[in-house]
Amino acid sequence: MTPVRKKRLLLILALVAGVGIALALVLQAFNQNMMFYYAPKEIKAGKAPANHDFRVGGLVVKGSMQRDKQSLEVRFDVTDLTETVTVSYTGILPDLFREGQGIIARGKLLPDGVIEASEVLAKHDENYMPPEVASSLPQTPPKEAK
Amino acid sequence: MISILTRWFHRLASPVWFYRIAGKLLPWLWALFALLLVTGLYGGLVTAPADYQQGDSFRIIYVHVPAAWLSMFVYMVMAVSGAIALIWRIKLAEMVLVSCAPIGASFTFIALVTGALWGKPMWGAWWVWDARLTSELILLFLYLGVIGLYNAIEDKRMASRAVAILALVGIVNIPIIHYSVEWWNTLHQGATVTKFDKPSIHIDMLIPLLLMAGAFKVFFVISLLLRTRNELLERELPRQWVKQLVEENAND
Amino acid sequence: MTEFFHMGGYALYVWGSLGMTFIVLLLNIVLPLSQHRDVLRKAAEFHEWEGRDEK
Structure with a gap:
């Protein structure tokens, strides 16, 4: 490589590295805001914002689902396998919503510690398999939801 | 050894040679693409079983995932061409660079739209501003930026240099897209195939996915050859070899 | 078959x-x-004109 080309190469590498470092710092600063949701343990630790909407993510506890008989309201517990919070929601749930699955709910924290959700999204995991295979698997507890 | 390599490198970069070899390669690439596409689609839509949670909607994976992979792969090709164009001032690298952008933008667009069509029934939302989706949207804007900047500058050699720098700077977005699902809590699920332990997808579902990924990759090469060929003719219009080509075509 | 399309x-x-x-x-x-x-059409036109100039 000629000296001129070597100089150009170094300049380019420096440019990309510089922008990369700058961006890494920016992302570091915004780290909290980049989090799409909070885990129940973070909410219990008081990290969730009190004055505006935030999202909670975790697994729906098996057997915790309660439907209100008069309205579309549902109540269920969300866990990260350390802490559990209760979510109440009025509306239609996504197709993938089921007990034991990961979900993300957006809403605010009521004084009694219940999260009143205005939106519930289902988070699907990275596993893909046919139903026969799924039912033949041993019932292992799901890995800790992030 | 090095000298052989450099000679080969420069020969590859010779316009005439590239034009001829592209013409010869295309029929083979078309055949390979057709084969991969037909087997991949048949496997994905017919023989692969429905998913235990997502039912048949998971079949969107067969266009969504290859498009998303390619959206990043094309960007890498584009950025590497940009670096070659800047360092060695090889014209062909400039042409590959600008030809990559519309193809990459198309793949990114496909990944975003099919993702929305998957997200609506599965997650319950067409779009969310999580780290994965947002960084993929930024990728689309980077591609559109490259296209826009190239067209905005009259002198094409100057324009190539400008977009090469833009493409290189934008490369920091690629690891962000890939690792976004690990670094932050996202609604988008984690990696399935490219993680280090064994892929968490059933083999009957995985094989069609890999076939489709192959089909998309071959498609990228085809489209890239077509576009680069045009760019080459456009820029070298007055040259002797183009004249020869025109005469040959007239005699056919 | 309907099931497939469904x-x-x-x-x-x-x-x-x-x-x-x-x-x-x-x-x-x-x-x-x-x-x-x-x-290609553009190239053909261009070189045709060039050719005339040479004559």
């Missing part, structure tokens, strides 16, 4: 995704090919 109730999403994908891919072939025809 896609377990997700027909709109699955076929919508596939249809959109193939339209975009098709454009990535059709546009460069028509551009190729145009540039």
Whole structure:
């Protein structure tokens, strides 16, 4: 490589590295805001914002689902396998919503510690398999939801 | 050894040679693409079983995932061409660079739209501003930026240099897209195939996915050859070899 | 066969995704090919003119 080309190469590498470092710092600063949701343990630790909407993510506890008989309201517990919070929601749930699955709910924290959700999204995991295979698997507890 | 390599490198970069070899390669690439596409689609839509949670909607994976992979792969090709164009001032690298952008933008667009069509029934939302989706949207804007900047500058050699720098700077977005699902809590699920332990997808579902990924990759090469060929003719219009080509075509 | 097209109730999403994908891919072939025809025509015209100048 000629000296001129070597100089150009170094300049380019420096440019990309510089922008990369700058961006890494920016992302570091915004780290909290980049989090799409909070885990129940973070909410219990008081990290969730009190004055505006935030999202909670975790697994729906098996057997915790309660439907209100008069309205579309549902109540269920969300866990990260350390802490559990209760979510109440009025509306239609996504197709993938089921007990034991990961979900993300957006809403605010009521004084009694219940999260009143205005939106519930289902988070699907990275596993893909046919139903026969799924039912033949041993019932292992799901890995800790992030 | 090095000298052989450099000679080969420069020969590859010779316009005439590239034009001829592209013409010869295309029929083979078309055949390979057709084969991969037909087997991949048949496997994905017919023989692969429905998913235990997502039912048949998971079949969107067969266009969504290859498009998303390619959206990043094309960007890498584009950025590497940009670096070659800047360092060695090889014209062909400039042409590959600008030809990559519309193809990459198309793949990114496909990944975003099919993702929305998957997200609506599965997650319950067409779009969310999580780290994965947002960084993929930024990728689309980077591609559109490259296209826009190239067209905005009259002198094409100057324009190539400008977009090469833009493409290189934008490369920091690629690891962000890939690792976004690990670094932050996202609604988008984690990696399935490219993680280090064994892929968490059933083999009957995985094989069609890999076939489709192959089909998309071959498609990228085809489209890239077509576009680069045009760019080459456009820029070298007055040259002797183009004249020869025109005469040959007239005699056919 | 109807079951295949029905896609377990997700027909709109699955076929919508596939249809959109193939339209975009098709454009990535059709546009460069028509551009190729145009540039070849342009080249032919250019060299024809050049040829006249030489005479």
